Amino acid sequence: MENLPLAQTGAELSIWALFWQAGWVVKLVMLGLLGASVWTWAIIVDKLVAYNRMRAALNRFEQIFWSGQSLEELYRNLSDRKTTGMSAIFVSAMREWKKSFEKGAKSPLALQTRIDKAMDLALTREMERLEGRLGFLATIGSAAPFIGLFGTVVGIMTSFQAIAGSKSTNLAVVAPGIAEALLATAIGLLAAIPAVIAYNKLSSDAGKIAVRMEGFADEFSAILSRQIDEKVAQRA
Amino acid sequence: MKTGLTTSVVLHAAMLGFGLFTLSAPSALEVADVEAFPVDIVPVESITQIQKGDKKAPANEKPAPKPTSRPDIVPDAQNVGDNKIDSDKPATPEPTQKEVDVAAAPPPSPKPEPKPAEKPKPEPAKQAEPKPTPVPATEVTPEPQPKQDVKPDPVAETIVNDQAEAEAVKLPENAPAPEAKPKPPQAQTAKTPDRKQDDKQAQEAASKPKSEEKEFNADEVAALLNKQKPSGGGAKRSTEQASLGGKKDTGGNKLSQSEMDALRGQIQRCWNVPAGAMDGGALKVSVQFKLSQTGEIEGRPEIISGGGAAGIERAAAESARRAVLQCAPYNLPADKYEAWADVIVNFDPSEMF
Structure with missing residues (x-):
């Protein structure tokens, strides 16, 4: 016996053939999972690029910020540009400072609070932009195996109905149907595994960036607070 | 986002294209040619008890006498043969x-x-x-x-x-x-x-x-002059292929060793050996009881030997009787009912330890 007759008598078992043999529900599931996989990888690539850029931008800004350059000058440079990350926080805080202080705010305490609020708002906006679409990765990571499993169950159900119809439990009759059904689970896992890994990595990266930005915001808030005190003392 | 999407689509297309060519029909599973190992499961009865069959035929799985040619069935016939009337005389050779x-x-x-x-x-x-x-x-x-x-x-x-x-x-x-x-x-x-x-x-x-x-x-x-075919033999018809065996069932309806062991084991499980009977080799009890065809006990099990009026001997006898009653529906082969309609069981406490 050189070959099992199964391979000859059974239907073709290539991936493409398996896909075309599947029922429409299973096909739909497979196509959906394929789309999810494409979108997942799109997000992964996009986020990786975005986080790299953000890190680079943070480094550059920190370098400029601590280089001893005057804040006024820095603000003038940045205010007319589109800003991201720390620079956005810096610009929003400086704008609030300028608006309130230059018009001669009465209460330094209220000014401090307003600046903090403005920085918080900017930080939240930045984080929102950073972490957007990461939720999709989490969803795919948890749901794709189930969707694939659904396709498998439906496929196996139809293949069992086919067995009942052909009144034969020959492996050659049973195997292709089950193989094509299992393909759905395979695609589901193929989409889910990178999604889960990428979600964990990207969310921890985002967390690190957020910590850096929060640290900068606190530091800048302290600097501004000192400035306010000095200005109040000068006036008095 | 555009860059991400395009790279993703390109990557997927590449993967699918690669998969189409490399993951096409899997190579057939090769199975080594393994010699089948014939195993016969031979019940003990076929060795220890002669079944009805043909002396010259090879041993078969099912004991059967020579096939008969007449199709008509004579009710209640016991002896196998082509005769019209059932007789236990051997058929005259043709x-x-x-x-x-x-x-x-x-x-x-x-x-x-x-x-x-x-x-x-x-x-x-x-x-x-x-x-x-x-x-x-x-x-x-x-x-x-x-x-x-x-x-x-x-x-x-x-x-x-x-x-x-x-x-x-x-x-x-x-x-x-x-x-x-x-x-x-x-x-x-x-x-x-x-x-x-x-x-x-x-x-x-x-x-x-x-x-x-x-x-x-x-x-x-x-x-x-008897113009009829010289005939003897019975009128029971047989359609099975002839297999090795004797003219009659010699012990076909005796309980086989394994069936007896099963019965013994069943009773043993129900038997609470009376305390203090361990050393008493003299406390042997024989219980006789009748069974119906469903395996239920008919009447009361009698103690035919052993046991005594009082004390430990009486306890031993009663425990034996209880054991027999407790295990009551006995599952024994129905076709050998004659062999187990009346059973005598010997209870020996010394063999339990």
């Missing part, structure tokens, strides 16, 4: 009969032929009477030969076709006629030279002296 048939096929036809021929010609027959004792075969044979030629088939055929019953009906008609006497000796003499091995010859020889003593009637002889 092969000898076949030899006779081949040789004897022509002779019966001449015998009946003379009978009708005799009636018109009584005289030549009387002349022939003295001859039978010397029996010169050559002298006698010529006489019937011309008759055979004169009266051929039609009569012979009808008579051959007639069964013994038809001949019996004829008997009364012929009996009074004295002319019929001479013929049978002629017929007999005609036969004797033909073949001396014939079985029927012996019978006819036996009938000769009788005919000498009293009036001899040829038809009577014909009637006495």
Whole structure:
């Protein structure tokens, strides 16, 4: 016996053939999972690029910020540009400072609070932009195996109905149907595994960036607070 | 986002394209040619007990006697055979009969032929009477030969076709006629030279002296002759292929060792050995009880030996009886009911430890 007759008598078992043999529900599931996989990888690539850029931008800004350059000058440079990350926080805080202080705010305490609020708002906006679409990765990571499993169950159900119809439990009759059904689970896992890994990595990266930005915001808030005190003392 | 999407689509397309070519039909699974290992599961009964079957047939899975050819089924038949009536006598062997048939096929036809021929010609027959004792075969044979030629088939055929019953009906008609006497000796003499091995010859020889003593009637002889196939044996039909076995079931309905062990084990599980009986080898109890076909106990188990009026002996006897009652529905082979309708169980506490 050189070959099992199964391979000859059974239907073709290539991936493409398996896909075309599947029922429409299973096909739909497979196509959906394929789309999810494409979108997942799109997000992964996009986020990786975005986080790299953000890190680079943070480094550059920190370098400029601590280089001893005057804040006024820095603000003038940045205010007319589109800003991201720390620079956005810096610009929003400086704008609030300028608006309130230059018009001669009465209460330094209220000014401090307003600046903090403005920085918080900017930080939240930045984080929102950073972490957007990461939720999709989490969803795919948890749901794709189930969707694939659904396709498998439906496929196996139809293949069992086919067995009942052909009144034969020959492996050659049973195997292709089950193989094509299992393909759905395979695609589901193929989409889910990178999604889960990428979600964990990207969310921890985002967390690190957020910590850096929060640290900068606190530091800048302290600097501004000192400035306010000095200005109040000068006036008095 | 655009860059991400495009890279993703390109990557997927590449993967799919790669998969289409490399993951096409998987290579067939190669299975080493493994020799099948035949295993026979032989129940102990087939060795320890002779089943009904055929002595010459090879051992088969199912014990069965020689297949019978008759299809009709005789109810309540016990013995296997082709007979109409069930009898426990062994079937007479057929092969000898076949030899006779081949040789004897022509002779019966001449015998009946003379009978009708005799009636018109009584005289030549009387002349022939003295001859039978010397029996010169050559002298006698010529006489019937011309008759055979004169009266051929039609009569012979009808008579051959007639069964013994038809001949019996004829008997009364012929009996009074004295002319019929001479013929049978002629017929007999005609036969004797033909073949001396014939079985029927012996019978006819036996009938000769009788005919000498009293009036001899040829038809009577014909009637006495058993034209039926020599037959014995039973009437139970068998369609299975013959397998090795004896004529009868010798112990087919005895419980096999394993069945007895099963029964023993079942009772043992229910038996609480009375405390203090461990050392008492003398506390053996035999319990007899009857079982119905469903395995239920009928009546009360009797203690037929052992046990005592009081004390530990009484406790031992009662525990044995309780054990028998507790295990009550016994699962034993229904076809061997005779073997376990009445059971005696020996309880020996010393064997439990």
